[in-house]
Amino acid sequence: MDIRLQEKLDALPTDPGVYLMKDRRGQIIYVGKAVNLRNRVRSYFTRTGDTRVFVSLLDSLLGDIETVLVHNEKEALLLENELIKKHKPRFNVLLKDDKQFISLRLDRTQTYPRLEVVRKYEKDGARYFGPYSSAGAIRETLRLINRFFRLRTCTDHVLANRTRPCLLFQIGRCPGPCVYPVPPEDYRKSVDEVAMFLEGKATELIEGLRLRMKRASAELKFEEAARVRDQLLAIERSLERQKVATSDFKDQDVFAFHREGDRILFYVLHVRQGRLNGGQAFPFGNQEFPDEELLASFVNLYYDQGGFVPEEVLLPLEPGDGTDGLEALLAERKGEKVRVMVPRRGEKHDLVLMAAKNAEQSFIERRRTKDETDAVLSRLQSKLGLRNFPRRMECFDISHFQSSAIVASQVAVTDGEADKSRYRRYKIKTLEIQDDFASMYEIISRRLKRGLEEGDLPDLLVIDGGKGQLGSAHAAMKDLGVEGVDVVGLAKSRDQEVFDRDAERAQSPERIFVLGRKDPVVLTQNSAEMFMLTRMRDEAHRFAITFQAQTLRKSRVRSALEDIPGVGEVRRKLLLKHFGSLKRVSDATIEQLAEAVGPAMAERVHAGLHGHPDEDSEDPIREASLDDATEPLSEKSQGGSPPDAA
Structure with missing residues (x-):
């Protein structure tokens, strides 16, 4: 062991605190907490018979140890948590933020409460139920509640502004408090029943429903009695599936x-x-x-x-x-x-x-899935002649709308699964007109520059396109001196068509272009390797089209209001926040506009939106959408592409 490091170990305090282990480059590789820092850290160097890889490599890997002293163990836990989230050490367990916990929130302080799906608990006086293990589980719960307990599902804004009842009212799944005077005490009964159902209080809930069913039947309200009966049967079946785990009924x-x-x-x-x-x-x-x-x-x-x-x-x-x-x-x-x-x-x-x-x-199960994924990636490496095992792949696509709103997307796959933390969206900065090859060069250059700065490059780049797009990506790699990264192009064939008689339409087999090969590689179209690549490419399409539509809508909203003299950024945001959308601003009367921006400005906004409409347009402020195209979308736009700001 390094003498300097040994001296530091000998001088460690016995107080509670946090220790940070660094490698020889100064990178933090582990953060831990201890009530007694000296005993905890020194224990790593005195373990006998410990065969774990890290412990055996500790002498050669460890470069330095820093400590931070605190008053007690609770403070050490808090500090450890913050340092792990900040530095993301390679040997610590790391949880991704806000993607794990799905719960239901019920704010009983409202006159007509509703159930909301949330990912964060807050001390706001509301009741929280969960967490639920998956989106599917929470959807099933909501389906049952919406069908039989009849709570509203609309947002508070819709509740306050709706003038006609929605479809859920028409099919009997909402009492319609948005437009009808529903007695709050009647609605409150449904809220109480929902709370009991989510808490698993079977006996109290079932007894109450049976009593209500008998009362409705005695009063000859047979439709209501039948509805409560169906509700009772559904709840009993649901509660039967919930296994009683303990007899003390605790959380x-x-x-x-x-x-x-x-x-x-x-x-x-x-x-x-x-x-x-x-x-x-x-x-x-x-x-x-x-x-x-x-x-x-x-x-x-x-x-x-x-x-x-x-x-x-x-x-x-x-x-x-x-x-x-x-x-x-x-x-x-x-x-x-x-x-x-x-x-x-x-x-x-x-x-x-x-x-x-x-x-x-x-x-x-995960080990079996990982072994299967590794086998698919190994076959992909072999069939495409890749230098790297493609554990980390990124797919890029360019998309435009009638040669405007040019955007690009980057989606990532790690070990065969989507890695959304690495998704990126790009706006093309160097071009005013459509040029797929130049756009691809720009995007790959920007991605690789960032990767070189951060030491973060993938194993394989997948370019959506043929030889031209692949050549642009390769040129960007050469200009930046990037080596050791594989790159391929994925495109549909234009020369050969395989006729699908069942669907009565033509399908183009996918072709994979590889640098140094004259002819493209055609994998078996239903193989796992081909499915992995096309799924990644389709995700890139989806991601890009979503960003493109969002960009078009924002530009349309901005231009419609910015063209009105006196309406700047502040008033535009005020109008959109007050009315909720550009269409509602357009539909508002001068009196309604005056509530947000005053009488004089209201007249100016109203005149700007309605006074001089385009002669060729029935609605001068209709939001742009992909349906507005007067000609078929280009091949690239049909494929779609995704974006994520960069």
Whole structure:
């Protein structure tokens, strides 16, 4: 070990704090917390029989250790969390922000509350239910609630401004509080029933519904009785599927993990009011630190994502420095006492075992999927003659609308799965007219320049287009001196058509252009390798077309209002915020406009929008859309393309 590093280890304090391990280039590779910094850090160098890769390479990998002292373990947890999110060390578990937790929010302070799908918990007086394990699970719950409990689904803005009832009212799934005087006390009963249903209070809810059904039948209100009967049957079936997990009816999160080498998968089982409410899996790779450290770090990050904090948190083993600091931190976030437990027997221990079994099963399924993905990528590398194993791929596409609104997109795939954190959208900066080849050169140059600066280049670039687009991308790589990155072009054949008799239409087989090959490579059209490439290209199309339409709408809105004298950025934003859309601004009377910008400016806005319409247009402020084209979209526009600001 380096003498300087040994001296630093000898001088470590025994106080609580956070330690940052750096490699020989000064890059932070791990952030950890400890109640006793000296004991924790020195333990990495005194372990015997430890075969983990990181520990065995620690002497050659480690360049420096920094420490930050705090007053107690709770402060250490908070600081560790912030430093992990800031530096994203390679050996820490990292959770992606705001993409994991889907919950339902019910604000009972409103006169006519509605259920909202949210990803963050806030201390705003509303009730939160969840989290739900997937969008599918929450859609199924909402479908049942909307059908049988009849709460409104419209936004507060629509509720306040609608003048005619919507379709949901027509089919009997909403009482129509937007236009009809629905008694708040009647609506409140439905809200209370929804809360009981989401809390799993089966007995109280079912008894109330049976009583209401009998009362409606006795009063000869047979249609209402039949509706309540159907509601009762649906709720009973739903509640039967919810397994009772504990007899104390508490809210609990149960953590477990399964580990093989440097790959670890954490599983969180959600128990609400004593009933299983689903679970979530969180896989990680390149994790070499001890189980108890990774578990404590994961739990800390998990609840920092805005997730609901339950009454009890059950763990499979004791965190590195005990549970006291974690309990204090979670209690502060929840606003009331939280127990962090490591159960050894009984119902709670059974829950931990159940979570561990789910963790193992999820790990096995992901390992099998990863092995299959690696096999597909290996075949792709072989058939295209790539130098690199294409673990990280990026696809680029150019799109325009009638030679204007030229945009480009970058979508990314890592290990066969979409990596949306690496999606980018581009506006072409160097061209005023359509030129797909020059546009591709610009976009690839901008991407590679950023990659060289950040040390972040993919294994394979996939260009949507033929030899011309591929040549432009290759020219950009040569001009920047980029080596070691493969590049191919993906295009449909124009010469050969395969007739699909069932669909009665012509399909063009995909061709892959590879540098140094005269003829394109034609993979089997239904092969997994071809599917992976075309799926990535289609995602690029979708992403670009979305950005292109958004750009067109914004430019249309901006030009319609900017052409009016006296309407600047502030008044334009004020009008759009007040009315919600350009069409509503156009439909507003002078009196309504005056409420937002005053009488004099209202007359000017009204005259500007309606006083001098285009002779060739029935509606001078109709928002631009792709349907406005007077001729077929170009081949590139039909393919679509995606954008993400760069």
